[in-house]
Structure formats: structure tokens, C-alpha cells
Amino acid sequence: MWIRSELKEKGKINFKRFYWKSVLVCFITLLLGGGINSSVGNNTYNSTINNNYGYEENYDDEYFDEYYDEGFISNIFEGTESFFSDSFFFMFTGIAIVFAILGFIIKLLIVYPIEIGKNNFFMGIREGEKTLDSLIFIYKSGNLKGTIITMFIKGLFQFLWSLLLVIPGIIKSYEYRMIPYILSENPGISRQRAFEISKLMMNGNKWDTFVLDLSFIGWEFLSALTFGILGIFYVNPYVQGTNAELYAYLREDALNKGYANSDELLGF
Template sequence: MIKEIKKEAKEIVHKNIVNFIELEAFALIFLIVFSILTFFTGTLFLIGPFLVGISYVYMKVVRDNEFDLRNFFYGFENKNVVANVFTEFLKNIFILAWTILFIVPGIIKSLSYAMTPYILADDNKIKTRSALRKGKLMMTGYKMELFKLNLSFIGWWFLVFLTLGLALFYVSAYYRVATFLFYEKIKGNFEEEENKEEEAEVQLQDKKEVRQEKKNKKKKEQKGKKEKVKEKKVKEKKTKVKPPKERKRKEKKTKDKKKRKEKKTKRGVKDAESR
């Protein structure tokens, strides 16, 4: 993976060497001048937009083969400048806090949040917490790979030292392109994993919906059966033939006669007993 990235990065740098040297020189001069004008206090707020802007320039060159030095100020635009400042500020605080505890955790944290400038450059609507969280998740399982990539540039940075900074622009461009290509690789893998998770969630949701539909169907069927039973009972009540009035009267008369006879017999029995 690292060899492929570095090979591709070299090819891109060689094709755009003049543009990249111009960019790196401009960025360095801009950083120095701004720091001097603000007595180095403004550097704290500058570093976030600075990294996002320079990352955006490299992004446009690698993806679209489009170089425009004005893209350097992308990180300073009103839409995303606040997020760029605070994200870098919080990132450095987290790294510093872990470094104070131990050096190794600090290195791990710096690797965890290494992709945040590219994330911010890639999405100007993303918020600080989301950018940090996404960067951390994206680097899961890739921290060692990035560490190896950084180690592979030690010789190149030593060359900068030997040439008294003359090789700085080339090495810096080479390193930034390689890092961006690394970002592209892990971003693709991260998005694939996200898509798989989304598909799994959708499938799970579909299953839940199917189950719910079945339950609702059963409830409807049961309700329908109950309603049918009720309707049947109502119909049966309505269809029952009521006896005619004359028949009722006759029945009533016969009942009354029986009652009278019973009363007479009872009286006769009482009279006989009294005698």
C-alpha cells in the first residue's frame, strides 16, 4: 500500500512540480509574514485554515488536475473558517493532553486525527465534532500504516536538512500528495464500510417493517372476524320471527285461566280443611 502510494505521489509531483513549488513557497511566505504581523499569536488561529487551504489545493490537483493558487484561501472562507480554526485547536489540545501523559499515546492521537484537514477540505459543511469523530473512525485500523508512511519520509526530511532547506518544497509537496492519496484510500474503504452498515440497517429496518405489517395484518384479520361475528349476531336478532299479537294474547289468556283454576283449587282445599 505504502509503495503504491509513494509511487503514484512521485508521478503526480513530477507532473506538477512547478505548481507545487509555487504553492509551497507562497504558503511558507504567507505563514511567516502573518506570524510576524501578529507577533506569532495569530498562528494559533491561522494553522487550521492554513492546513485546510493547502490540503484543498492538493486535493483539486490530484482529483481534477486543476491548479489554482487562489484555492489556498479556501480554508479562510466565511462558511468554514470557524470549524477549521476550532477543529485544529481542539485536535492539538487532545494530542498535547495525551502527550503530557505519555509520548506514545500522544503519537497515537496525532495519527488518529491526522486526516481532519482533508476531511474539512473535502466537506465545508462538516462541524468540528463530526470532523474529529470521522477522522478518528476513518483511521481505525490504519494508524500503523500512516506511521510507516511517515517513517518512510525520514530520509527525505534528512535530505532537506543536508541541502539547507533547498529540497524543502519538493519533499513537502511529495509528502502532502502521498498523505492525500493515503486519505483517498482509507476514505474509500471507510465509505464502503459505511454503505455496508447502512445496507444492513436498511435490511434490518425492512425486516422490522415486514414483521410489523404481519402483526397489523393479523390484528386486522382478528378485528374483521370479530366484526363479522357481531354482524352475524345482529342479523340473527333481526331475522328472528316475532310471534303475532293474537298469539300472544291467547297465550296470556291461557296463562290467566290456569292461574285462576289454581287459585280456585287452593280455596276449595282451604274450605274443606276449615269444615
């Protein structure tokens, strides 16, 4: 059985051997994967609501009731009718659809291949130096279409399972976790075998892997305090190096137990 502290120590040692390349690979993956986002917190929203629609304890009941009855509801209906009858609504919908399609295409053609390439890099530096070309090796492999379909099905299955409730979606995400790593050493493997091998690898390892992920919460918190700077220069490569060590252990275990062979897991 693998030991969490040992995986993390090995992962740390490996990424530090090729520190700047590891940082750059993670940064490129982060950018292309849409990992840098900004959002408005609920506090800002609640503050706005309270400022605009809140009231003091000594408000005028009669004025409020009159405004609500005569003005508020009619304004809502008039505004809604105007929005849906206006050409702006159709333009807005069209733009939203275009952006959704573009996002989907980018995920298929860029995000998925780069994720697999990132795994190939971190698995490769366990044995020796790897170039940044590892990020785009899928494009050169001749198996781009097959890997994209496998990754798409993986994401689709996770989404469908998550509709049942949160827990089944989480369980399936861990069951499918090793698929991008399997593809990173053998892009030509069949979709069925990639799912099957990942499932066998994670059998009995889901909970421990979940705990492994939780062990990085402190680092993620510190990264947030530094506005992601610590994440870029330390936490992200650390996590990826550790995940590579986990796959290396499960891969060796799969070969030893015979539910995968060297013709399927080709190495890095």
C-alpha cells in the first residue's frame, strides 16, 4: 500500500529537479485550462441588495405597500416584456451560444490534449529530463481524435453521475481519475480499456486518494492568500508531482497483478 507522505516527498524532489520547466508547464496548463478566474463574492451581492432594497425599522408602511402594489409588480412585467420582445434578447442569446460553442471546441482541442501532455511531462521527469514539447505530444501522436473522444466521454459520465447527487459524481471522478495518465503513455489505447484499467487501479484507493487531495488544503489556502503566486511557483507543481507518483505506484501495481500489460502501458 502506498504511503501519502512518501508520495508527496518523491513528488517534491522530482519537480524541484526541473523546477522552472515544471512551473512553466503548470502555468501554461493553468492558463489554457481557464484556471485564472475572477468572481464576485456573495458579500458584495448581499451588500448591494441591502443598500438598495433594505429598510430601517421606522420605514413608512403605507408608502411601501402603495409602491409595492401599484408600481413594483407592474414594472417587473413591463421590463420582462420589453426584454423578451426586444432584439437585444436575441442578440444576447446568439452571443451566449457562440461563446458556449467556442468554449466547448477549445476544451476539446486544447484543454484535454494539454492536460494529457502535462501528465506526460510529470511522469517523464521521474526518470530524466523532459522538454516542453511533452505538452503537445498528443498532437504529434496521431491519436488526437481518440484521446479527445475518451476525455469527452469521461467528462460526460462524471456530469451525468453528478446529476444523481453530489456523492456519486465525486466517486466516479475518482474512479476515472487515472484515464488522463493512461492516455499520456498510450494515446492509442481503446476507450473501454482506459476506463477499465482506471477503475481497477482506483479500486480500494478512492478514499486514500481523497485524503491525499485534502492534505493540500493548507497549501491551497496559503496560495489564495498570495493571490495565486505561491500556487504558480510551488503548490501546483508540488501537487502534479505527487499525483504522478501516485499513478506510478498504481501503474506498477496494475502490471504486477496482471490487469494491465506492457503492451497497454507503454511507459514514458
